[in-house]
Amino acid sequence: MALTAMWQQPGAIAMSTFRAAIRNRTLHGILLGAVALVLSSIALGQLSVENDARVIRDVGTTFVSLTMVTVAIFSGVSLLTAELSHKTIYTIVTKPVSRWMFIVGKFLGLVMTLAVVELLLGGVLLGLVVLRGDPFGVVLVQSLLLSLFEGVVVAAVAVFLSSFSTPVTSGVLTFGIFVLGRLRESLYRYAELSPSAALKGLMSVVGVVIPDLTLGRADLEVAELLPLNWSYVGYVAGYDLLYSTIVILLACVIFSRRDFV
Amino acid sequence: MTDVVLKAEKLAKTYRIGFWRKKVVALRDATWEVRRNEAFGLIGPNGAGKTTTIKILTGLVSPDAGQGWMLGQAIGTVSARQSLGYLPEGPYFYEYLNVRELLDYYGALFGMSKSVRQKRAEELIELVGLSHAVDRPLRKFSKGMLQRAGLAQALIHDPELVILDEPKTGLDPIGRAQVDQIIEKLRADGKSVCFASHILPDVERVCDRVALMIGGRVRGVGPIDELLNARVLSIEVVAAGLGDERQAEAEWMGLGWRRLNAEQVVLTGDGPAQGQEALAWVLKAGGAVRGYEERREHLEDLFLRMATAPQEGEA
Numbered sequence: 001m002a003l004t005a006m007w008q009q010p011g012a013i014a015m016s017t018f019r020a021a022i023r024n025r026t027l028h029g030i031l032l033g034a035v036a037l038v039l040s041s042i043a044l045g046q047l048s049v050e051n052d053a054r055v056i057r058d059v060g061t062t063f064v065s066l067t068m069v070t071v072a073i074f075s076g077v078s079l080l081t082a083e084l085s086h087k088t089i090y091t092i093v094t095k096p097v098s099r100w101m102f103i104v105g106k107f108l109g110l111v112m113t114l115a116v117v118e119l120l121l122g123g124v125l126l127g128l129v130v131l132r133g134d135p136f137g138v139v140l141v142q143s144l145l146l147s148l149f150e151g152v153v154v155a156a157v158a159v160f161l162s163s164f165s166t167p168v169t170s171g172v173l174t175f176g177i178f179v180l181g182r183l184r185e186s187l188y189r190y191a192e193l194s195p196s197a198a199l200k201g202l203m204s205v206v207g208v209v210i211p212d213l214t215l216g217r218a219d220l221e222v223a224e225l226l227p228l229n230w231s232y233v234g235y236v237a238g239y240d241l242l243y244s245t246i247v248i249l250l251a252c253v254i255f256s257r258r259d260f261v
Numbered sequence: 262m263t264d265v266v267l268k269a270e271k272l273a274k275t276y277r278i279g280f281w282r283k284k285v286v287a288l289r290d291a292t293w294e295v296r297r298n299e300a301f302g303l304i305g306p307n308g309a310g311k312t313t314t315i316k317i318l319t320g321l322v323s324p325d326a327g328q329g330w331m332l333g334q335a336i337g338t339v340s341a342r343q344s345l346g347y348l349p350e351g352p353y354f355y356e357y358l359n360v361r362e363l364l365d366y367y368g369a370l371f372g373m374s375k376s377v378r379q380k381r382a383e384e385l386i387e388l389v390g391l392s393h394a395v396d397r398p399l400r401k402f403s404k405g406m407l408q409r410a411g412l413a414q415a416l417i418h419d420p421e422l423v424i425l426d427e428p429k430t431g432l433d434p435i436g437r438a439q440v441d442q443i444i445e446k447l448r449a450d451g452k453s454v455c456f457a458s459h460i461l462p463d464v465e466r467v468c469d470r471v472a473l474m475i476g477g478r479v480r481g482v483g484p485i486d487e488l489l490n491a492r493v494l495s496i497e498v499v500a501a502g503l504g505d506e507r508q509a510e511a512e513w514m515g516l517g518w519r520r521l522n523a524e525q526v527v528l529t530g531d532g533p534a535q536g537q538e539a540l541a542w543v544l545k546a547g548g549a550v551r552g553y554e555e556r557r558e559h560l561e562d563l564f565l566r567m568a569t570a571p572q573e574g575e576a
Contacts, residue, residue: 008372016366090321092370095367097339
């Protein structure tokens with residue numbers, strides 16, 4: 001009972017955040033553009049001689065993934081700054097609501113938004129595959145799930161950075177971390193081949209700090225319709241959940257020390 | 262201690278602003294308390310430190326020094342805010358919500374059940390006079406209507422202590438009178454109210470005690486009557502039947518002379534002694550006394566007196 005009561009406030013904040021997000025016209029614009037891009041994979045598929053179904057799967061999942069990251073960065077960096085700039089936070093954290101409850105509630109609302117975006121775009125892509133009568137594989141669903149997990153990690157990073165910096169700085173840094181996260185394996189290989197000890201040292205730091213976003217990439221499997229092992233999907237989910245939790249905890253610590261002048 | 266619902270003790274805050282982190286002292290050694298069931302006014306000009314004090318007490322800002330208690334709990338803790346209602350200055354809310362949804366949301370933050378939230382929201386919408394706009398999104402509210410919505414959210418959980426920062430900003434005369442009525446009602450219900458304002462007549466009308474803040478310092482705390490100087494600042498005698506040939510004589514006595522109309526003049530003087538002299542002179546000169554008034558210090562006079570007085574430690 002006490003546990004339920006403890007989550008009532010973050011739950012209320014999460015629902016409020018979710019309602020605000022789904023009414024946001026910028027998000028509507030991004031989604032419309034994303035749906036158009038996913039559908040444009042049909043046209044791109046026509047360029048392929050025999051593998052149009054493969055191109056649609058490949059391009060479609062890539063567009064879904066990039067849209068998730070875009071929404072995660074855009075919504076994540078504005079999540080706290082909108083509350084601060086509009087001073088709506090004054091009437092929230094002066095209620096019996098801990099700062100961590102506020103951050104966790106806002107983040108959960110964002111995760112709900114990402115899940116709805118994923119459902120919508122994933123639904124469009126899967127609908128397209130089914131309607132065209134293209135071969136369908138469970139790896140498509142697995143790939144969409146992995147995109148959602150990646151979006152959650154990127155959103156957590158955006159929320160963390162926006163807990164102490166401006167939206168522009170947070171946005172740029174989050175995008176940079178996303179790119180580094182996606183290029184992590186390549187950077188590691190480059191560092192291993194490099195004679196520079198400094199670069200090797202830097203990569204060991206990057207390995208700890210930057211999330212491994214290569215884990216959730218399943219481009220080859222999607223293209224070839226090779227199913228992933230569900231235990232691997234669970235492993236990636238666990239990794240992303242753990243990384244997001246740590247980052248959000250750090251955001252809670254920073255946010256709890258902030259003055260709202 | 263049990264009679265004290267809010268206490269600030271030697272609170273201090275220095276902000277660091279700009280690229281060079283320039284120090285700006287917002288508050289020094291602020292000490293005052295609000296007692297149960299009283300209306301307490303925090304007064305001072307803009308930049309006096311009123312809002313900083315309130316932000317510290319409500320947990321928005323942490324103090325550099327000093328401490329505070331709210332309803333027996335240390336300030337800044339979640340439990341301290343359980344029975345606090347707070348209206349910030351110039352409140353902003355989620356624009357896509359209507360006032361009913363807004364109150365429902367804030368009620369949920371207090372852990373109130375859905376049915377209690379709904380009932381309470383309807384009562385408060387009626388109380389603050391927003392019944393005509395329940396379905397209107399807040400982005401279409403005027404400044405005064407937002408202020409009313411802000412007042413309603415501060416009262417959603419029937420708090421023991423209400424802190425209002427400039428509660429009458431943006432309100433029309435009817436709205437201002439309604440705020441007075443709400444404060445009176447809160448007191449009648451046994452609640453305590455602390456509000457910051459620079460509109461002194463409002464404070465004088467509603468508050469039992471005040472803290473006067475200037476330049477980040479508390480310059481005086483207590484009942485308004487005790488803070489005000491009891492001495493008579495000036496007198497006014499309204500006299501009839503005195504011709505203008507008497508003006509020079511009155512001025513020779515040190516009285517001011519202002520003709521009100523063809524029949525009446527107003528004589529002004531510095532204090533009660535001069536008032537007695539003026540009364541005697543009017544009668545001696547064959548005139549009639551139509552009125553006599555002694556003007557004592559008002560909160561505004563006190564405000565100006567404190568604002569211009571040298572501060573402790575100043576040369």
